[in-house]
Amino acid sequence: MKRLGIKSLLIAVAAQLLGTQPALASSTERLTATLEARFKQDRTGACVLAALVEGQQVSRGRYCARPRVDGGPGADAAFEIGSISKTMTAFLVSDLIATGRWSLDDPIAKHLPAGTTVPRQGERQILVRDLLTHSAGLPSLPSRMRSTNPANPYADLSEAELLASLADVQLSRPIGSQAEYSNFGMMVVSLAVARAHGGDFEAALRRKLFEPLQMNGAFIARAPAGVPQAQGHLPSSTATSAWTITPNLAGVGMVRATLDDMIRYAQAQLGILDTPLLARLQATHRPLAHGFAMNWAVLDIQGHKLLVHEGGTGGFSSLLALEPARQRALVILADTALTDLGGLGDIGLALLDPAMPPTKPRLAATPPPALRKALLGEYELAGLNARIFEQDGRLMGQAEGQPALELLYDSHGDFYPTAVSALLTPVLADGRVDRFAWRQGGGVLEGVRKGSQRAPTATNPLWKDWAGDYQLAPQFSLRVFEADGKLLVQGTGQPAIAAQVSGTDRIEIKAVGAVVEFKRGAGGEVVSATLLQGGQKLDGKRK
DSSP, rough: OOSSOOOOOOOHHHHTTTSSSOOOOOOOHHHHHHHHHHHHHTTTOOEEEEEEEEEEEEEEEEEESSTTTTOOOTTTOBOOGGGGGHHHHHHHHHHHHTSSSTTTTTOOOOOOOGGGOEETTTEEEEEEHHTTOOOSSSSSTTTTTOOSOSSTTTTOOOHHHHHHHHTTOOOSSSTTSSOOOHHHHHHHHHHHHHHHHSSSSSHHHHIIIITTTTOOTOOOSSTTTTOBBBOOOOOOOOOOOOOOOOOOGGGOOOOOOHHHHHHHHHHHHHHOOOOTTHHHHTTTTTTOBBBSSSOEEEETTTEEEEEEEEEEEESSSEEEEEEEGGGGEEEEEEOOOOOTTTTTHHHHHHHHTSSOOOOOOOOOOOOOHHHHHOOEEEEEEEEEEEEEEEEEEEEEEEETTTTTEEEEETTSOOESSSSSSOOEEEEETTEEEEEEEEEETEEEEEEEOOOOOOOOOOTTTTTTTGEEEEETTTEEEEEEEETTTEEEEEETSSSEEEOEEEEETEEEGGGEEEEEEEEEEEOOOEEEEEEEEEEEEHHHHHE
16 A cells, blocks of 8 residues: 655665755756656656756756657646645645634644544643644554555545544554654544535635645646646556545645646745745744654755655655755656655755766666575565565566566666566675565565574674664664674665664664664663654664
């Protein structure tokens, strides 16, 4: 099941370092050349539109990885923008606050139908601010969400099922204590906002935001006349269906918009576009907790204060970055699902800073025979038995109870199926593959070869007490261990990285700009760890 949101930890943050002298591209030629460097002959076949805003100047670019028979989407086409929609939902909340109807400290139950069971902890209820900072403790998706069509997974969820799912939640940590990205939570906010506007979320968004900003191609389900809709694609270049949802839940990520719509939206956020909405838009920028403003990720990278949201649906990818202090913004829209391949962060950094080269394209390739052989075997994947095997000269992967999928290979060293959007990244060590990361739907699962799992250990007294596995999120754990006399940490499905002791019960992972702090119990034993990275804080108990 796909998420509509931002990602990730450890390795991903290492790619987010901007140069010390960032500058926007100054022309369409510069923009297009950067897009070409990233996507030329890319196996996904993605078509990408981008715009860079610096004050009153706007540069636009467009590039398709391979020629399209239909020419690909034009600049006037509407794209699914995924979770960037959440920032628009935040604006509607800001508007309700400005008119005195809501408060960030309102319990969300106040704005839901009477009788709705909302999880709570004694007197502590889930507040509006908890949901906008993804720290309410709700899981990623509602428990009663079912999908009859995997290509359109949100289509069958009703308002009643969403609300009933709240009663199923067992909170596992104090409300507000930790961020954990939740589409479930934002669907709840979307429904509450719709109720505040007479039960029509799209009408409220159109009246309050799209029409005042003249975002004439933006919509959810009611397409404006004459606006062409881009066709979405899987990373295999296969066309896929559009995503839909019960209309009043659409604030989670179902807005479609053109490049010009998104440029106007970015300009309004920065105050470049003259609009009476400015104060309410910028109210969503104020940091609240855990590295979030109102649905904006707040990043401070080498002194550059950025507000960012990335989006991904079954057939599209998007990114919007704002640097208010410098009156700068970046918009990227792609007609291909790139979430499982790392999203658009790499090309975003390259466009913000010409000194940062983009990641090279993913080209179809042939895996080294030794790697292919090392990958064969039986694995455990999210509690399921999985195997990788050869059949008629093809490399195949199959999870228990699911059909076998052929696994192809690309120039980045990853394997991928063509029938679904997913990525298998092997972790090769000493000629063996005992672990791999399986990325699908914006999440990551770890495959572990059967019989290979060993308890992490350490002999050096400086870090012996820290060795162990720490569950920092439902799909992400951190392993701390010693190998060849070095202290190493390893995130789920990622290579091990060296760490250095930087204080009492504190280590630093310089390669990715992260710190881990350990906590001890009453008996002096290490019981939990806290990962601090990129403005995020994740706590987890020792397994």
